[in-house]
Amino acid sequence: MRNLTLAALLAASTLGCTGQVRGPDAGDALERSLARVSLSFTRDAREVRGSAPRFAAEGHFVRHRGGDSARVATVLGVADEGALALDTCRLVDGAEEIDRALAGQSPEAVELLDAGRLAIKGPFDATLLQPRHYPELTPYIAGVVYGLGDTAPLQLEPGALYEVTGDGGEEVGPFEAQAPAPRAFPTLSILPFRRGDDLDLRWIEAGEVSDPMVIAVSWIGKSGAREVRCRVRDDGSFRVARDLLVGTEAGAIAEITATRVRRAPLFAPGAGRGELTIGLREIVALPDSPQ
Numbered sequence: 001m002r003n004l005t006l007a008a009l010l011a012a013s014t015l016g017c018t019g020q021v022r023g024p025d026a027g028d029a030l031e032r033s034l035a036r037v038s039l040s041f042t043r044d045a046r047e048v049r050g051s052a053p054r055f056a057a058e059g060h061f062v063r064h065r066g067g068d069s070a071r072v073a074t075v076l077g078v079a080d081e082g083a084l085a086l087d088t089c090r091l092v093d094g095a096e097e098i099d100r101a102l103a104g105q106s107p108e109a110v111e112l113l114d115a116g117r118l119a120i121k122g123p124f125d126a127t128l129l130q131p132r133h134y135p136e137l138t139p140y141i142a143g144v145v146y147g148l149g150d151t152a153p154l155q156l157e158p159g160a161l162y163e164v165t166g167d168g169g170e171e172v173g174p175f176e177a178q179a180p181a182p183r184a185f186p187t188l189s190i191l192p193f194r195r196g197d198d199l200d201l202r203w204i205e206a207g208e209v210s211d212p213m214v215i216a217v218s219w220i221g222k223s224g225a226r227e228v229r230c231r232v233r234d235d236g237s238f239r240v241a242r243d244l245l246v247g248t249e250a251g252a253i254a255e256i257t258a259t260r261v262r263r264a265p266l267f268a269p270g271a272g273r274g275e276l277t278i279g280l281r282e283i284v285a286l287p288d289s290p291q
Contacts, residue, residue: 034062035266035274037129037146037164037177039120040259041156042281043185053280055153057120059129059146059164061113061172061271076112076134076145086212089230091244112143113271116169123160127151156280159183164276166268173269177276182260183208185280186234190256193287199240203258210234211261214279217245217286219254234260254286 037060041053060076084090118129130149134141154162161180168174183206191200199217213234218227228244259281266276 032064033272033274034060034064035172035268035271036060036277037118037266037274038277038279039154039162039164040279040281041181042283044283045188046283046285053156055148055156057127057129057146057148059115059118061115061268062110063113063171063271064110076141084229084231087232087238089215089228089240089244092227092229110141110143111171112141112145113171114144114169115146115166115172115268115271116174117167118146119165119167120154121163121165122154123157124155125152127154156181158280162278164266168269172271175266175268177264177266179262179264179276179278181278182206182210182262182280184260185282186213186258186260188256188258188282188284190284190287195245196242198242199245199286201238201240201256201258203236205236206234206260211263214257214259214261215240216257217254218257219286221253255283256286257281257283 037057039055039057041055043053044051062076112134114131120127120129127148128151129146130151131144131146132149134143134145158181161178163176163178166172166175184204186203188201188203191202193199201215203213211234212231215230215232215238216227217230217240218225220226228240230238230240232238259279261277261279264276266274268274
């Protein structure tokens with residue numbers, strides 16, 4: 001049992017002003033990029049047993065000049081669990097993190113690149129990711145992000161290969177990436193829990209060579225929304241220390257998610273090196289146990 005206490009994947013790439021993909025240039029030394037496509041299937045233990053997992057997908061192809069890449073990811077809502085050391089967690093206040101990230105960026109710093117048509121293919125079916133303009137919440141983030149929109153979701157086949165292909169657009173060249181889905185949901189369980197105690201979690205091991213799992217305990221209480229985010233070994237057990245769970249008072253709406261993830265490299269010309277991730281995400285309620 002491990003006791004938890006408080007405790008980017010980026011590469012330089014550039015584009016010419018004409019929009020055509022080109023190689024690195026010494027004059028673009030301050031430009032950085034982020035390329036990521038994430039697929040997920042979610043099973044909620046609070047829903048009717050036997051319900052089909054919910055499929056979600058999104059894609060980000062980002063170029064920014066200077067600044068902190070982790071801050072850019074925070075503003076865009078792109079999780080960077082790799083920034084957490086293995087078997088550690090941190091307490092997250094989402095609103096404060098975004099405020100800090102926005103304060104650290106310079107005007108006109110972030111471009112969300114057009115990668116053209118993105119297709120996702122599974123063992124049974126295929127779907128498209130649709131570009132949509134990023135909400136104009138800040139004056140210096142412009143471009144498109146990719147999501148499902150009204151396109152059909154994919155079916156889940158645990159362990160099967162999923163493929164993402166991009167035809168290429170004015171700013172991002174053609175690319176292809178493949179990754180296998182995890183073989184099983186974590187099947188998370190909670191040992192008897194009383195507020196003010198450590199939180200002991202159990203799950204069924206993957207039975208394969210596995211990437212670290214992501215565990216999050218989130219709640220909404222009198223002090224607002226909070227989340228404890230953890231990156232842990234997929235070995236069947238973990239303990240969240242009580243000092244991280246302050247605020248999970250009686251009546252707080254609280255839940256735990258455990259996500260088993262597989263990752264594969266992705267290289268999109270013009271957006272650089274990134275990754276394709278496929279996650280099986282499970283949600284359970286945190287019991288509202290008495291003191």
